[in-house]
Amino acid sequence: MRRAVILLAGVMLAGVPAMIAAQTEDEATAPSNPLGLGNDVKVLAPRDPSVRKATAIVNGSVITDTDVDQRLALVLASSGGRISDEEKARLRVQVLSNLIDETLQIQEAAANKITIDPAEVDQSYARAGAQFKRTPAQFNEMIRAMGSSPASLKRQIQGEMAWRRLLSREVEPFVSVSDEEVNQVIARMQASKGAPEYHVSEIFLSATPATDQQVLANAQRIVEQLRQGASFPAYARQYSEASTAAVGGDLGWVRAEQLPDALAAPLREMGPGQLAGPLPVGGGYSILALVDKRQVLTTDPRDALVTLKQVTITFPPNTDKETAQPKLTAFTEDLKTLKGCGQVSAFAAKWKADVVDSDQIKIRDLPPQLQPILVDLRIGEATPPFGGSEGGIHSLVLCGRDDPADKTVPSADEVSSQMTDERVNLRARRYLRDIRRDAVIEYR
Incomplete structure (x- = not known):
């Protein structure tokens, strides 16, 4: 019997409901200024946008307009080109920010004597092309047709590999999960048999008191693009500051109790294919996508x-x-x-x-x-x-x-691995934050 992908022409997936209300600006209810500058600040000189173009030098490494254009093209392709010129301008700023982080990650890995063999990057690139049923040469043409370049995608792959390898050396060895913690989680799972479990993807954007409103506005624009059909995994790769960005924001299967209350509450009300956010969480904002749901230790x-x-x-x-x-x-x-x-x-x-x-x-x-x-x-x-x-x-x-076999409690190793990943993810955010703080970035 030959195998083939089932053609499901004409079947429309469930749409993502509107989750974002219009934002209003009300000075009377604005939060107090965290810097103690008061509310009567006057700008004494106009800002010239031409001074800060979408190029930068990061600790001596140059990011050019072409780099930004080619990476932006990948984002636009994932959205089917349904983006206004105004939104495209905003995306350029975000793409530049992502390229700066990517450069910092590669530099930090190199400083720790971690290098990525180009052959490894080529293998990962070939696997990405195979997902589209393309040979590497055909995949090259596909990427160029989008207005990007193979080099741009390969650099992103290099950055993801370098960061993961750095975390495995500098962060993971210092993260521990005790047997007692694992046993407690397993006991809670056994007690919650039949409770809902969710397959979740997340985009996390970090924010400080000074950048809160700007980050929130950017998160709202991302949600709008996702509602219009943009690819969640593609946007997670470009925008998310969580370590799961490398896998399209995929958190895997989780129970609501494992997430912060700000995420757990809306998750319980969501259906597969729906979005929630931006949701305020510690250190920034999260956008959630519910891929699927099931019941704990229950055969589906x-x-x-x-x-x-x-x-x-x-x-x-x-x-x-x-x-x-x-x-x-x-x-x-x-x-x-x-x-x-x-x-x-x-x-x-x-x-x-x-x-x-x-x-x-x-x-x-x-x-x-x-x-x-x-x-x-x-x-x-x-x-x-x-x-x-x-x-x-x-x-x-x-x-x-x-029919599927009866579900069993995951092993202690599986539970420990998931808990470790969550803690590494948190430390990775802090690590990147510290690298940014110490970086020398010159905009041109």
């Missing part, structure tokens, strides 16, 4: 592995809905007569349909609209048709299902 039928046959019928170009409807109605009724996957070949021949076999597909990985249908489907039955006249009409026939 969506974790079943299924074998499917996808049957697809197509229509001539420019077929309108009225013309396609009779065929769709007949196809829908005929699907109800299927009695097992053994009849799919004859059924497909009758309808001149294409058939794609897929094995070991997890129901959870399918679009949310299809998951409950497949959970309730019996072997040999077909889903209702889905799709559209342009991309064709599809139906999935269930040929086999391997």
Whole structure:
């Protein structure tokens, strides 16, 4: 049986609800000035924007306009180009800030005698291209077509590798989790069997009292772009100051109690695919995305592995809905007569349909609209048709299902590893903050 990616044309993912209210400026309720400067400050000379262009010299390392343009192009590509000129100007400032942090991370790693072999970067770059089903040469052309360059993406990969390696040497050895702490977590998990657990992604932006309003406004703009379809993992890589930025902000599976109250409360009210934020947390603001949710130590039928046959019928170009409807109605009724996957070949021949076999597909990985249908489907039955006249009409026939094993308590090593990662993440933020404070940065 040949394997293939199931084509789910026309299935629309759940939209992200509006989470951000309009921000108002009210001097009467403004917080007290943390520097004690009073509220009657007068600027004695105008600021000339031309003095501070989007280039910088960071401890002697130059970041050029081209560097910013090429990295910005990757962000724009992840957003489908749906960004205004005004927002693009703001993004340039943020991209420059990210490039400065990236440069500082590479420099700090080098100061600790950590270097990244270009061959390692090339291997990671090739793996990134493989995710798009591109050879390295084809991936190069894809990146250039976006207006960026392979060198820009490879530098980002180098920065992520250098920072992770630095943390593993300078931070992780000094982070410890005791057996008692691990046992307490395991005991709480056992006591909370059946409680909700969430697969969460996060973008964290650090803020100080002096930069709070600026960072909040930037976080709100990021949320607006995410609501318009921007890629959360891509934005997390570019903007997030947490160590999870390297993996697109993915926090993995967590329980609400493991997060600060400011994050736990909205998380309990969210559904898969929804956003929350910006949410004030210690040291800055977080933006949350709920990827999925499940119950602790409880088997989820969506974790079943299924074998499917996808049957697809197509229509001539420019077929309108009225013309396609009779065929769709007949196809829908005929699907109800299927009695097992053994009849799919004859059924497909009758309808001149294409058939794609897929094995070991997890129901959870399918679009949310299809998951409950497949959970309730019996072997040999077909889903209702889905799709559209342009991309064709599809139906999935269930040929086999391997139900998931009963959930067990994670091992002590797994719990310890997760707790260690959380503590390393916190120390990494502080480490980068200290590096920034001591840096010499000249803007041109």
